[in-house]
Amino acid sequence: MGIIAVSDCLTALRDRAQCALIPFITAGDPDLQTTAAALEVLDQNGADLIELGVPYSDPLADGPVIQAAATRALQRGTRLDQVLEMVQDVTPRLRSPLILFTYYNPILNRGISTFLKQIKDAGVAGLVVPDLPLEEAESLLQPAAAIGIEVILLVAPTSPTERIQQIVQQSQGFIYLVSVTGVTGMRSQIQTRVRDLLLELRELTDKSIGVGFGIAHPDQAKQVMEWGADAVIVGSAFVKRLAEGHPNQGLQTIAQFSRSLKAAITDA
Amino acid sequence: MTTTPLPRLQTTLEAAPQRPDALGRFGRFGGKYVPETLMPALAELETAFHAYKNEPGFQQELQGLMRDYVGRPSPLYFAERLTTHYGRGDRPSPQIYLKREDLNHTGAHKINNALAQVLLAQRMGKRRIIAETGAGQHGVATATVCARFGLDCIIYMGVHDMERQSLNVFRMRLMGAEVRPVSAGTGTLKDATSEAIRDWVTNVETTHYILGSVAGPHPYPMIVRDFQAVIGQETRAQCLEKWGGLPDILLACVGGGSNAMGLFHEFIDEPTVRLIGVEAAGEGVDTEKHAATLTRGRVGVLHGAMSYLLQDAEGQVIEPYSISAGLDYPGVGPEHSFLKDWERAEYYGITDAAALEGFQRLSRLEGIIPALETAHAIAYLDTLCPQLDGSPRIVINCSGRGDKDVQTVTQLLNLG
Numbered sequence: 001m002g003i004i005a006v007s008d009c010l011t012a013l014r015d016r017a018q019c020a021l022i023p024f025i026t027a028g029d030p031d032l033q034t035t036a037a038a039l040e041v042l043d044q045n046g047a048d049l050i051e052l053g054v055p056y057s058d059p060l061a062d063g064p065v066i067q068a069a070a071t072r073a074l075q076r077g078t079r080l081d082q083v084l085e086m087v088q089d090v091t092p093r094l095r096s097p098l099i100l101f102t103y104y105n106p107i108l109n110r111g112i113s114t115f116l117k118q119i120k121d122a123g124v125a126g127l128v129v130p131d132l133p134l135e136e137a138e139s140l141l142q143p144a145a146a147i148g149i150e151v152i153l154l155v156a157p158t159s160p161t162e163r164i165q166q167i168v169q170q171s172q173g174f175i176y177l178v179s180v181t182g183v184t185g186m187r188s189q190i191q192t193r194v195r196d197l198l199l200e201l202r203e204l205t206d207k208s209i210g211v212g213f214g215i216a217h218p219d220q221a222k223q224v225m226e227w228g229a230d231a232v233i234v235g236s237a238f239v240k241r242l243a244e245g246h247p248n249q250g251l252q253t254i255a256q257f258s259r260s261l262k263a264a265i266t267d268a
Numbered sequence: 269m270t271t272t273p274l275p276r277l278q279t280t281l282e283a284a285p286q287r288p289d290a291l292g293r294f295g296r297f298g299g300k301y302v303p304e305t306l307m308p309a310l311a312e313l314e315t316a317f318h319a320y321k322n323e324p325g326f327q328q329e330l331q332g333l334m335r336d337y338v339g340r341p342s343p344l345y346f347a348e349r350l351t352t353h354y355g356r357g358d359r360p361s362p363q364i365y366l367k368r369e370d371l372n373h374t375g376a377h378k379i380n381n382a383l384a385q386v387l388l389a390q391r392m393g394k395r396r397i398i399a400e401t402g403a404g405q406h407g408v409a410t411a412t413v414c415a416r417f418g419l420d421c422i423i424y425m426g427v428h429d430m431e432r433q434s435l436n437v438f439r440m441r442l443m444g445a446e447v448r449p450v451s452a453g454t455g456t457l458k459d460a461t462s463e464a465i466r467d468w469v470t471n472v473e474t475t476h477y478i479l480g481s482v483a484g485p486h487p488y489p490m491i492v493r494d495f496q497a498v499i500g501q502e503t504r505a506q507c508l509e510k511w512g513g514l515p516d517i518l519l520a521c522v523g524g525g526s527n528a529m530g531l532f533h534e535f536i537d538e539p540t541v542r543l544i545g546v547e548a549a550g551e552g553v554d555t556e557k558h559a560a561t562l563t564r565g566r567v568g569v570l571h572g573a574m575s576y577l578l579q580d581a582e583g584q585v586i587e588p589y590s591i592s593a594g595l596d597y598p599g600v601g602p603e604h605s606f607l608k609d610w611e612r613a614e615y616y617g618i619t620d621a622a623a624l625e626g627f628q629r630l631s632r633l634e635g636i637i638p639a640l641e642t643a644h645a646i647a648y649l650d651t652l653c654p655q656l657d658g659s660p661r662i663v664i665n666c667s668g669r670g671d672k673d674v675q676t677v678t679q680l681l682n683l684g
Contacts (some may be wrong), residue, residue, distance in 0.1 A: 057584040058458070058570060060465050061303045067452065079582055104301055105569045109583025131301045131569070135291060156305035158472060163307065181305055182470035 004097045006126040006150045006173035009049055010208035010230055019225040019265040020048035022210060023258055024101065024235035025242060026069035027052050028078030032086045034247040038254060042238075043094045045255040046262025050094070051128065051233060054083060054102035061130035063185025065236035069243060080106060084122040091123030099126035099152065099173070104136075112140060116147050126150040126173045134167050141170060152176050152210075155201065157193060165204055174208035174231060175201060179215065179224070185236050186216035195227040202228060218264035225265040232265055287603065292486020295609065297602035300485040302465070302572045309472045314487040316392050321494065326391070330384055337416070338379050340498065342368045344506035344663070349633040354649060360659035364649065365515070366636070366666040367503050367531065374409050376639065376668030377499060377527045382409035382478055384495040386417055389476035396420045396475040400464040402429055402457030402523065403594030403641060404436025405668055406480030411445035421445040424464040426455035429593045435672050454587040457523075457597045461571050481524025482601030485572030489601050496530025503663055504534050516660035517542045519652070520667065521645040522562070522615065523595035525604045527667035536612060545604060546648045548590035549617030559588035561600040562608050562615040570599040576608070591620040591676070592640035594668075616651070618644040624680060625650075627670065639668030640676070 013020050023042045027035050035052070042050050055073035059066060091098055100119055107115045107129065119127070127149050132140060134153060144151045150173035155164055158181060168175050179194045180187060194211060201209050211224045212233030221232045241257055242250040292298045300310055320326040334340040347364045355361040369377035382399075389397060397419050401407030407423040414421035423440055427449045430437050440447050453459040461484075468477040479488045482496075500518075507515050518535060520528035522545035535541040550558035558564065561576050568577030570585055578586040578598040590596040607613035618626070623640060626647030631637045638646055645664050652662075670677075 057453075058462050060462055060571070061469070063466075071452070074584065105577075105579065105585070106583035108567075108569060108574075109579065109581075130303055131572070133300060133302065133304050133307050135307075136299055136301055154304045156303070156307075158305050158308045160308055167304075178303075178305060181472060183466050 003123055003125050006049060006097050006099060006152070007208065009097050010174055013048060014208060014230055019229060020210070020231035021046050021258065021262045021265060022049045022051055022099070022212070022231050022233040023047050023238045023254070024051040024053060024233060026055055026066060026073055026239055027083045027086070028055055028073030028076060029069040029239070029243060030072065030247055031076060032078065032082055034242070034251070036086050036090045037251055038242055039090050040093060041251050041255045042258050043096045045258040047096050047258055049099060049231070050096050051099045051101050051235070052087070054080060054100060054106060056103040056106060059103060061183055063183040063236060065186070065240050066184050069239045080110070084118055087124060088122040097125035098123065099128060100124045101128045101130070104129050104132045107140070113143055116144055116149055120147050120149055124149065126152055128152045128176060130154065134163070134170060137170065145172065154178050155197070157181050157191070157197060161200070164201065168201065168205040168207060171207065174210045175205060176233070177201065177209055177211045178213045179211050180213050182213070184213050187214035190214065190220050190223055194224065198228045218260045221261050222264040232261070234261060287606070288486060288490055292490070294603045294606035297573070297575050297605040298486055298489060299574050300572060301569045301574065302485045303469055305469050306472060306485070309468070310485055310487065312392065313491070316388055317487060317491050320388060320391055326387060330387055333383055334380070334498070338373045338383065339371065341502045342371050344368070344503060344510065347634050350630065353629070353633055354653040362653050362656050363659055363661045365661065365663045367499060367663055369499060369527065369665060369667050370636070370638065370642070370669035374405070374412050375671065376405040376409070377496060377530060377665070378406040378409035378480055379412065380498055380530070381480065381492050381495040381526065382406065382413045385476070385478045385491070386413040386419065389419070389478070390417060392476060394474060394476035396471065397478055398422045398424065398464050398467050398475055399478045399480060400424045400457065400460040401480065402460065402596060403592065403639065404429065404433040404440070404672060405594060405639070407445070407447070408436050408439050410478050410480070411440040411443040414445060415443040422467070423447045424450050424460040424467070426457060426460045427451045428455035429457065429460070432676050433593055433672055435675065456593065458585065458588070465571065481526045482529045482603060483524040483571060483573060483599055489573065489603055492526050493529045493533055493603065496526050497533045499527070499530035499665065500532065500534030503531060507661070507663070511661065514538055514541055515663040516540070517544060517662045519544045519546065519645050519648060519662055520665035521546050521595060521641045522600060522604060523548070523559070523597045523641060524599070525601035527665050529601060529603060531663070531665045532613065543607070543613035544648065544652070545613055545615040546644045547615055547617050548592055548595035548644060549619045550589045550591070552619055553617045557589035558617065559590040559596050559598065560617040561598060562604060563617050573599070573602045575600055575602040575605040591623060592644065594639065594641040595644065616648060618647045622647040622650070624677065627677060628681070636666065637670035638666060639670045640673045642667045643670070
């Protein structure tokens with residue numbers, strides 16, 4: 001079975017008037033075996049796509065929960081090759097396209113074309129690089145497009161309209177709308193300006209729009225869906241649940257949580 | 269200590285491109301590798317910098333404060349006994365001068381940049397100031413200018429650095445700044461910088477980030493360099509006044525590299541002036557405990573800029589090590605990486621042990637206690653002077669005073 005493109009997956013869902021759920025977990029926390037199991041559990045419990053974070057020593061865009069998960073994963077000795085081996089093993093069994101979330105330095109260190117080829121071979125469909133804004137993304141966008149990896153660019157609440165226009169034009173897969181001025185992490189409320197940003201984006205593009213950073217509860221996911229998002233991305237809330245207690249317990253908890261999120265954005 | 273190859277002479281510098289270019293690049297180095305949220309703020313900062321840099325009102329206020337508050341110009345001091353120490357009897361020998369940035373208010377060059385940036389922040393309408401600090405000198409400088417202008421000030425500092433620079437922590441708090449401990453990683457400058465960037469991402473609409481080195485995303489390496497360039501500009505005038513010519517060799521320590529860029533910038537297009545940066549070699553560049561980024565690093569991206577970087581085979585950033593908190597950083601300003609590749613500047617490492625000797629030598633011979641950072645540059649004279657012919661004039665950037673380090677050094681030296 002070939003890899004389903006991120007954009008195709010989202011378009012198909014939109015055609016059925018469905019909002020996608022994209023859970024995020026950190027690879028190697030608590031260990032890669034659990035990560036592999038978690039990918040399957042999420043796939044079977046409401047996830048439409050899954051974002052997998054590659055642990056990095058200096059995660060500038062991440063709040064305390066994902067920072068801590070990355071630190072733990074690195075302390076266990078998690079390496080990129082092992083992550084990709086695990087991904088290669090698991091992706092044939094997944095229905096959901098897999099999006100890799102990684103900072104730029106590990107890509108640069110490996111060499112852009114080598115990195116892209118390796119993740120493509122492992123079955124990855126999309127790529128998010130949080131410290132690579134549009135101005136620096138050119139070196140990645142072309143080779144990624146050539147090999148068939150969709151690079152998803154981010155739009156922030158602070159982005160002016162002219163920038164947004166350029167970003168939506170270049171972004172592949174979908175437009176990742178950052179819902180807060182800040183780093184990743186659970187927030188108690190989603191700012192109402194996300195609604196305005198969604199309206200603004202909708203005027204500018206037909207591409208799918210995913211909203212992430214800060215969404216932690218089913219009712220927030222529902223809110224964002226009602227404001228017009230095509231996809232809801234939930235990270236820290238999954239990472240935190242998976243890290244609590246015994247891995248088996250964590251897996252059960254995220255299965256339940258994933259189902260509750262999907263239910264919240266599915267009701268008609 | 270590394271051995272010194274003979275430098276390749278620079279004869280043609282005409283080809284020098286504008287630095288940085290429109291994308292904030294020094295050759296392949298620099299750029300803006302930051303979350304999208306910060307991009308508009310970086311653009312706003314760059315616009316403000318260009319708008320005010322040469323604006324008469326801004327310059328008048330800055331010059332007035334530089335003179336009356338900071339105490340500029342800082343003297344260019346002939347270090348007579350240090351010169352004698354490296355002398356060769358009756359034969360010609362190197363003449364050593366110190367650019368006394370340690371005499372600035374707050375005791376280091378850091379105030380030059382902090383003061384200028386706070387004037388920019390005011391004009392941008394930002395009333396909340398954040399900064400990172402390693403040795404605490406930049407934190408103290410930022411706390412100082414915030415007190416002077418009545419601005420909210422939050423300083424991020426690694427827990428390990430707070431311990432070894434406790435005097436500076438007290439000074440910052442005394443002036444009303446909030447010092448936020450950062451315990452991630454090794455609790456040093458890298459981790460404090462990451463945390464300051466996270467704060468900025470979160471509070472970018474109300475906050476100005478006074479970055480303290482020629483590092484970080486564009487436009488910081490350019491802004492900090494230009495605000496520190498006063499060091500080299502004064503040096504040129506003072507050399508002209510003292511001997512009617514240029515210096516032959518400039519010597520400065522390099523962590524992120526702001527005091528070195530401040531001294532070098534004025535002389536980059538003067539091919540006869542040799543530029544030497546001294547990094548922290550910790551326990552030796554062949555051990556795992558050092559901070560010699562330009563000597564041992566590979567090209568990578570950290571804190572928003574592409575530059576040389578201490579990283580492992582996976583591209584994970586390595587925790588650096590140095591006795592000196594201000595040099596204990598795994599990255600380096602992108603323009604230094606450019607100057608190294610261009611072979612316009614040379615960079616060497618000095619170990620903790622050699623730096624401690626330099627620290628004592630300047631104290632005993634000149635009655636000047638240098639910062640441990642500065643002591644690395646002083647210590648390099650031991651390697652440099654025996655290689656030199658004639659009587660070249662060496663200007664060392666005496667970038668900071670060492671009061672803050674006395675506690676650390678006390679534990680290491682037994683002076684009986």
